[in-house]
Amino acid sequence: MSFSTRSTSVAGARLGRLETPHGVVDTPQFMPVGTQASVKSLTPADLHAAGAQIILGNAYHLSLRPGADRIARLGGLHKFMAWDGPILTDSGGFQVFSLAHLREVDEGGVIFASHIDGAPHRLTPEGAIAIQEQLGSDIAMAFDQLVDPGLATVAVADAMERTHRWAERSLAAHSRPNQALFGIVQGGIDPDLRRRSVSAIAELPFDGIAIGGLSVGESKSEMGATMRVVADALANDPRPRYLMGVGSPLDFFVAVEHGVDLFDCVLPTRVARTGQLWTSQGRLNIRNSRFQDDPGPVDPECRCEACATFSRAYLAHLFRAEELLGYRLATVHNLTYTLDLMRGIRAALADGSFVSLRDAVQARYGDAERVPKPPITDR
């Protein structure tokens, strides 16, 4: 893997080009989430049409079902899901702590109960790396320990220190050629801890640096302040920076200003399945009764299949009738919006219009986030 950046008119922000065994990724870039080897309801052809350059899979989910060994026997994750572009796999650290029924954490790793059937499993840094090597992703992630940033500093520090030790073990365990490995910075929202974590992770020979532990309950200002701390501490580190689990339109701008190159988030696809559509005019809830008679497209400025083919009235009907096509079209639309926004951000970084683009999106997405529960979760 190679990564080159060039500076932009925005201090701290950068334009980059990430070369992977499965193709090039222009950064800043958003990675649609294919948790269970499927970006919900979409085919690889749909993802290409939406403009996806790289997607994310999840070691936690895939190791439980269908099994990393099974995917390996079937030729790896790319072949299994028929996606020929780059894939980044998360290590499972986040899911073990957020989703599974956690049984026990010790220095060795985590014992947890599967969210599927309650069966006990053990995940360690070495195991998480082995799983990702079996999956054959282009980019693997170190195994980390997530904690609630609202816990006492000593508890956050404890998990962070363990994350650093697990980072070293992840590196030592990693052996697959043609697979990059990123480390994960933790430390909650405490500036001192974050600086210590950046220092510890950045001194290790990772291929990229991820910022973990954000968008887990802290306020937007706490998130912004933490990104500032991380950006300052990383300074001119040339490696790709990946902000994990963050993906609202406004968050992108804040993060890009702090040098973030890669994003992933279930938000665009999850809210799509509840009928919340992201448009050039802001958010739109297609379940709103006023759309039932609206013959116009969801977003007249959007090029996606949903907007090119169907009316708001039709989508409003599909959602009310709980038709599967509604979830699919909403997902295609929100991903296209997100990927086009990211492309717009790259263009704006290149031509100096970043601030005016940010202000325009701010004007339309300035209200508080609403993240309703979808009918079918990403888990």
Add this chain to the structure above:
Amino acid sequence: MSFSTRSTSVAGARLGRLETPHGVVDTPQFMPVGTQASVKSLTPADLHAAGAQIILGNAYHLSLRPGADRIARLGGLHKFMAWDGPILTDSGGFQVFSLAHLREVDEGGVIFASHIDGAPHRLTPEGAIAIQEQLGSDIAMAFDQLVDPGLATVAVADAMERTHRWAERSLAAHSRPNQALFGIVQGGIDPDLRRRSVSAIAELPFDGIAIGGLSVGESKSEMGATMRVVADALANDPRPRYLMGVGSPLDFFVAVEHGVDLFDCVLPTRVARTGQLWTSQGRLNIRNSRFQDDPGPVDPECRCEACATFSRAYLAHLFRAEELLGYRLATVHNLTYTLDLMRGIRAALADGSFVSLRDAVQARYGDAERVPKPPITDR
């Protein structure tokens, strides 16, 4: 609408060409069911790719939600669902009697409670025609009264006689140009009643004749015997014949031998969503554990997107993980299989190989039908 047929090497079977305002339909033909203005999970582009020439919509469902007046204001059903090919609409007779909570039948019509919210509605022959004229389908259906064929002959006869009176009222009410109107033969499985019903319906100036009241609980031999009675009674009637609600691979052959030109059925799409896939080798339940490690396509002889792109192992995973893409791919596959089978039947009628094709399909689909309940019903 115009319809021309030519005879084939199979006595009673025919090849036809149905011209509608929205295009030509080669018969025998299968109509995918888009009950609520959506063939579940698929776009019009998917339907074209699968080979669909004509689809079915449902007056009962669409009048309740989103409303036939609303669809009319939005430009009609074709525009609403972005399907530019022919559409046949069912009158709602079947659904009122099978799905709604029936309140009262009298000579005027039916009062029923909506399956959506329990609200009372009244449907009459005139109302059913008005709805279908608002929808703007290419082919509308007369309003009929369905009864359980297992009831006493007098009850079946009573409903049949009412169906005949409602057929005349449907014809009298129909006024939309460029929309054909088909009558529906009822009479249960009693040969005398069926003959009387064919006689009554066929003497009316309908554009086509539908065979209703089959595949509602009778045995396969009862269905076949009834088709024989209807075929004999229709003799050389040149109008298109539409067998309502029948659509398993073997049923097609029996019906085509009895001169049936058009079919619709939720079976291929409904069983798809339970994981039952129809292939050149017979039925396959993708939930079976043996497919979890199978790298081959669902059907090596199939040209559909699912078979061209993905393995059985991947589909097996999608179904176990309850991923929306699984329902979509299975639906694409079963519709492609069904439409290709119908194309194969037309080719076999033309080249004299019908019997050998029938025997080959019989050998693979000869076991009893299994129609499990799907996760999301067609209602």
